Amino acid sequence: MLSFILRRFMSAIPTLLVIVTISFFLIRLAPGGPFDLERPLEAKVMENLNRIYQLDKPLIQQYWLYLTAVARGDFGPSFFLRDFTVAELFARGLPVSMTLGGLAMIFAILIGGTLGSIAALRQNSGVDYLVTGLGALGLTIPNFVVAPIFQIVFGLTLAWLPVAGWGAGTWRGLVMPVTVLALPQIAVISRMTRAAMIENLRSNHIRTLRSLGLPLRVIVSHALRGAALPVVSYLGPAAAALLTGSVVVETIFGLPGIGRYFVEGALNRDYTLVMGTVVVIAVFVLLFNLVVDILYAIIDPRIRYD
Template sequence: MKSFLGKRAVTSAISLVGLIILVFFLSRLTGDPTDLYLPENATQEARDQFRAIHGLDQHILIQFGKYVTDLVQLDFGMSIRRAEPAIDAVLRGFEWTLWLAFITMTLVTVCAIVVGSLAAFHVGGIFDRVATFFSLIGASAPDFWIAIVAIVVFSVYLGWVPTSGTGTVAHWILPIAVLFIRPFGLILQVVRGSMISTLSAAYIKTARAKGVRNRPIIFVHALRNALLPVITVIGDQAAGLLNGAVIVETIFGFPGVGKLMIDSILQRDFTVVLAAIFVTALAIFVMNILIDILYAVLDPRIRY
């Protein structure tokens, strides 16, 4: 078990280093921040001074070396746009994204397991067909399209919920609903398939022959064994929420790390972009390792 987790940690660290290198050099292709933050009639002296203040006057390899040296010391640099440490801005946004992903994923997991289990128990019935139909549509529809349609219908025409912001509970409804649809459809299908296979096992037939009620059969006897493949999908979808939230947060004006990342790219705020990528990637890697540990707890064979 320790060896397995050690290998995963090393692999994740290598991937993180590669991502940092890639993002650092690609972010520089967006242009010179000097052209964005200084007026067109700024003197060359002012431009040179701006570049020197933000370390942009040095060769790109020297800039990268300094960035790596600072990163080892957990110094992510100062935000050009906000004049504050980049990590402070990222952590504020990441807290919003984490809450959004946590609430959404909790609802998705509970609903998908319950609906998927019931659909498997009534396989071929009306409930199963309806659940499968809507789950396939939800898993296929792109988030940005659902978000735009949701705003037009529920905010513009019906006026039930706000279009953006986080001031009240109503502001959270549309972002959570949009992020809910895709992972719910995917996880439901995996739960349904896994439960159908598990419910046909011999020990389930024995439990039924002994007169055990349907609810304990589904949610006690069958669900534990059926959850093993589901956990992996839940972990992937949870990580996908952190990435997918970029589009949804931007559309709904949600002040999470996704919107911060997009704004910083447009503003050429390199330090914030790199800090946001680092924190998000680190969270995803940690989440994947936790999923591996949970998988091993549920299936003792993996420990060996």
């Protein structure tokens, strides 16, 4: 297993290199540059800016400079938010996004998993229809609709929770954004768990447990472990996406996460910020895929990587 993990880390390096290369040249293809404003800058100023940020050098040389800097852990200064380096921006925003996303993921797994299992055990009953119905609702209503409704109901009318703001990470400020983030995940996870559980409950080895007169508790725990495999493979990429922030939720609730950076960075041609976001997301995706593979081997003894 250890050698497998090591191999995966080694193979992550070329993967990252490809991602960085493609994104580097793609973002340069977009028309305009970081210093193009509505009122064009004086040619001399532009020239100076380009020189300072090394944009006057040939593209291939810029690429090489960026690569060597990243290899040293230097993601460069933000071109648009000029008082900050990219690393500083992430150092501030990433903890916020990860707290939100992490909590949302944990809730989604607990609630979605439980609902899905109950629905599977009571297949075609009222409870089942309720869970699948709510699941469909959770998937179809977008978060930019749910979030304002929550703000009006719980923030303004009932005044239980702050309407927006990070509030230094107190739980009151977290409740609504975490819930809004978790809802669609609860929907997906409950549906996946339900389907996987139903398949498992029908399997021959569960029939064996029934034939041995084992209590429901044992049957459910065996079925859950079998059902976990497909759900876990969904959770990897989903966790990577949640932990790297949500533009919509962070914007609506005014939270200082990193979700906004990708959009803002792209709009402002903030090359270094976009590149930084790409690298962060790629690292998360690679990391969580590795976590999924490790979990797979833990859940299923038939899977061995050595």
